[in-house]
Amino acid sequence: MTSEHSVDLSKLQALQSKLRQGHLSGKTKPEAQRYTLLSRLEALVIDNQNEICAAITADLGRPAEDSIIAELSVVIEEIHTAKANLKKWMKPRHKWMPLVLFPSKGYIAPVPFGVCLIIGPWNYPIQLLLAPLVSALAAGNCALLKPSELTPRCAQLLAQLLPRYLPDDVVQVVEGGAELSQKLLELRWDFIFFTGSTAVGKIVARAAAQYLTPTVLELGGKSPCIVDSTANLEVTARRILWGKALNAGQTCVAPDYILTPRDNVQPLLAALKKVLAEFFPEGFKSSESFCSIVNERHFARLSVLLNEHQKELALGGRAQPSSNLIEPSFFLFDSSSAATAAIMQEEIFGPLLPIIALDARDQAIEFINAREHPLALYIFSADNNFIENVESQTTSGSFVANDTVIQLATSQLPFGGVGESGQGSYHGMSGFNAFSQWRSVLKRPFWLDLPVRYRPLRPWKMWILRKLLKFSEPAKVSSPPS
Ligand code: NAD
Numbered sequence: 001m002t003s004e005h006s007v008d009l010s011k012l013q014a015l016q017s018k019l020r021q022g023h024l025s026g027k028t029k030p031e032a033q034r035y036t037l038l039s040r041l042e043a044l045v046i047d048n049q050n051e052i053c054a055a056i057t058a059d060l061g062r063p064a065e066d067s068i069i070a071e072l073s074v075v076i077e078e079i080h081t082a083k084a085n086l087k088k089w090m091k092p093r094h095k096w097m098p099l100v101l102f103p104s105k106g107y108i109a110p111v112p113f114g115v116c117l118i119i120g121p122w123n124y125p126i127q128l129l130l131a132p133l134v135s136a137l138a139a140g141n142c143a144l145l146k147p148s149e150l151t152p153r154c155a156q157l158l159a160q161l162l163p164r165y166l167p168d169d170v171v172q173v174v175e176g177g178a179e180l181s182q183k184l185l186e187l188r189w190d191f192i193f194f195t196g197s198t199a200v201g202k203i204v205a206r207a208a209a210q211y212l213t214p215t216v217l218e219l220g221g222k223s224p225c226i227v228d229s230t231a232n233l234e235v236t237a238r239r240i241l242w243g244k245a246l247n248a249g250q251t252c253v254a255p256d257y258i259l260t261p262r263d264n265v266q267p268l269l270a271a272l273k274k275v276l277a278e279f280f281p282e283g284f285k286s287s288e289s290f291c292s293i294v295n296e297r298h299f300a301r302l303s304v305l306l307n308e309h310q311k312e313l314a315l316g317g318r319a320q321p322s323s324n325l326i327e328p329s330f331f332l333f334d335s336s337s338a339a340t341a342a343i344m345q346e347e348i349f350g351p352l353l354p355i356i357a358l359d360a361r362d363q364a365i366e367f368i369n370a371r372e373h374p375l376a377l378y379i380f381s382a383d384n385n386f387i388e389n390v391e392s393q394t395t396s397g398s399f400v401a402n403d404t405v406i407q408l409a410t411s412q413l414p415f416g417g418v419g420e421s422g423q424g425s426y427h428g429m430s431g432f433n434a435f436s437q438w439r440s441v442l443k444r445p446f447w448l449d450l451p452v453r454y455r456p457l458r459p460w461k462m463w464i465l466r467k468l469l470k471f472s473e474p475a476k477v478s479s480p481p482s
Contacts, residue, residue, distance in 0.1 A: 009183055015172045016187055019115045019142040022169030029112065029140045031086055037137045037166060038086075041130065042079045044165040045072055051157060052126055059125065059151035061292030061324065062247060070246055071127040074408065078131045081411040081428050082138040089138070089432045092441070100468040104444045110436035112140030113214065114190030119181055119204070121196040122150035122294055123250045123349075128218075129158065132193045133171065135431025141191070142170050146184055148196075149177035150294055182207075189213050191435060195252075196220075197347075198420050205423075216424035216434050218252070219417050220347045223374045225255035225404065226364045226390060228381035229264045236380040236402075237271035240353075241279060243378075243404030245328055248291040249351040250298075253376040255404050256348050257338075259364040262357040265332060269355065272330060273315055284318065284327040292324040293350060299324045302350040308342050314355070326351050333357070335367060361386065365393050373397075375421035378404050397421050 027033060045052070049072055053064035056071065082089075092109040116136050120129040129145050136143045145162070147155035152175070159173040174180060178200075185192075185207035194204045195218040208215045227236055244254050260268055284290055293299040303319055309331050310317075316329030328351040331343065338344050338356045358364060368377065377396035381387050387401045397417035398407045407413055408427075416425025426434045452461045452468075466472065 009186065012174065012183055012187060015144060015174065016115060016189075018169050019144060019172060022167065023112070023114045023142045025169070027167075028137070028142055028170055031090055034086055034090075034138055034140055035083055037170065038079050038083050038134065040165045041134065041137065042076065042083075044161050045075055045079075045130070048157075048161055051161075052154075055153040055157045056126065056151075058153045059122070060247070060250075060294055063289060063291065066246060066291065067126075070251075070408075071124050074127045075130045075134065077409075078134040078411050078427065078431070082134055082432065085429065085432075086138060089429055097442075098468075100465075101442070101444075103448055104442055106440070106442045108438045108440055110139065110432070111439045113435060113437060114141060116141045116143040116191040116193060116435065117146070117184055117187075117189040118143050118193045119146045119184070119196065120148055122148035123247060123252070125151035125154035126158070128195045132195070132216075132426060132431070135426050135435045136193070137170075138432050139435035141435055144172045144174065144184070146174055146176070146181055149175070191215070193426075193434075194218065201422070214437075216416070216426060217422045218415075218424075218426075219375070219420065219422040220252045220349070221372055221375050221417070221421040222256040222344075222347050223253055223376040223378065223396075224364070224368050225258045225378040226361070226380065227258055227260040227264060227268055228361050228379070228383060228386055229261050230382040230386075231380035231402070232382065233264075233267055233271040234275075237268065237275040239403045240378075240380075241272060241275050241328065243406075244351060244353055245279065245290065246405060248293060248326065249328075249353075250291070250294060250349050251405060253398070253405050253408065254349075255353065255376075255378055256374075257344065258353060258355045259335075259358055259367055260355060261361050262359065265355060265357050269314055269330065269332075276315070276328060280327075284320065284325050290325065290327075293326055294324075296324070298350070299326070302326055302348075302352060305343050305348070305350075305352055309354075312341070312354070316351075328353065330355055335359075335363060362389075365390060368394050373417070373419035373421055375417045376400060376404075376407065395419070397425075 053067045056062055056067045092107040094107045097104045097106045118132045129147055133143055147158055155175045159175055162171050162173050188211045192208050192213055192215045198219045201217040201219040240255055312331040312333055314330050314332045316327045319326045331354045333341055333354050333356045335356055335358055343354050373395045375397040377399050379387055379390050379401050391399055395418055400407050411428030414425035414430035415427045416422050424434055452464050
């Protein structure tokens with residue numbers, strides 16, 4: 001492992017060679033070894049949970065409870081699922097072979113890609129590196145992890161802890177920023193797993209294209225949240241605010257904007273105001289109950305939006321530069337004014353939430369379809385027909401009715417985006433599949449070698465072949481059909 005911030009290409013090549021040796025030795029492939037590696041990773045998280053939470057708090061100003069719920073428990077759930085299902089996932093899947101291939105047996109088998117690069121973002125600095133690592137190890141790979149430079153304590157802690165628990169020819173960590181990331185992307189990897197912004201995702205995809213390296217891109221974007229007039233507003237407000245307040249809205253699947261019929265705006269706002277007071281009885285004076293904005297740059301970016309939309313501000317709006325705190329703030333827009341509003345141009349990634357008034361609820365579908373496919377689409381409604389209409393007429397990475405963000409609480413549902421919000425998915429079995437190549441295998445004995453397919457292809461051979469291939473002769477048409 002290295003903790004140097006400027007690493008030259010030859011040092012990175014040396015780390016990669018070490019991982020390649022580990023991979024070629026075959027040590028990560030047997031089921032028992034994968035199980036052991038996953039158990040060691042589990043021990044790393046459990047033994048060091050306090051240090052990890054403290055590093056996250058130091059980097060992000062996030063309460064430790066939130067890190068347990070939204071970060072460490074996700075990794076542990078991934079490990080438990082992988083350990084419980086490893087045998088099943090690794091099993092070759094046998095396929096029926098057609099008569100034309102008799103005698104033979106055919107199956108598909110998961111093969112580890114080899115040496116993987118995993119690049120992480122800052123917003124969940126531990127989970128978004130270790131959860132992909134669980135998938136990588138479960139699938140029998142070796143991996144190099146590149147944490148975000150914006151969460152240096154977490155990066156440093158991972159660089160210290162991983163070599164204590166996992167062999168250095170199986171997992172490596174390098175610390176650094178965009179420059180290091182670009183150097184890593186110059187190398188040839190067997191697989192690249194990237195989590196971060198859409199803009200950098202495109203850079204990664206371009207670099208991967210050089211060697212046609214397979215990738216999973218876990219990106220961001222604006223996730224809409226429809227609130228229908230039939231929704232129970234008290235529960236709706238609680239669940240929206242829970243998802244938005246987590247990590248101060250710095251969550252890739254946080255609701256980014258609300259779409260609701262005009263006559264529902266004030267009742268929804270009243271419900272949000274009530275829940276806000278319940279959730280934060282002490283207000284926003286410290287980061288004990290609410291996460292800070294990650295750094296001055298992101299605080300300034302959100303402050304610009306806050307200032308620019310003072311006219312539309314309906315609730316909240318206070319900011320504390322000394323501790324980078326911004327309270328959850330709600331803005332009111334019309335669907336026409338929203339289109340050009342600064343807050344609607346990019347992913348907000350903070351505790352600001354525009355509420356967009358619609359003339360009719362079905363307008364929500366049009367609004368969403370006029371934009372990039374979101375990572376998540378939320379709908380609050382008691383009308384199942386409306387929920388099904390929205391589900392069938394839109395595209396998104398995930399679709400959740402009557403809640404937000406909790407789709408990540410299970411490893412049973414693949415997590416990933418579509419279009420600008422990402423490519424591929426992981427968590428549970430989909431993570432195992434993402435880090436595996438499903439190889440087609442066909443095995444034949446020598447004991448039967450019918451001459452029928454061999455040249456010269458006489459008419460009698462073609463007759464048999466046609467039967468075997470179920471490919472009929474052209475019909476003899478005497479006159480055109482009337
Ligand atoms: P980012 O794209 O700026 O950085 C992600 C990683 O890429 C970091 O490790 C960084 O060092 C590296 N990087 C930055 N610039 C680079 C460049 N020019 N070339 C190569 N590598 C570069 O993203 P971020 O600010 O860390 O994270 C926020 C974004 O990530 C948001 O858009 C959010 O929605 C998205 N995100 C997505 C998911 C998901 O699972 N889909 C999860 C968390 C965050």
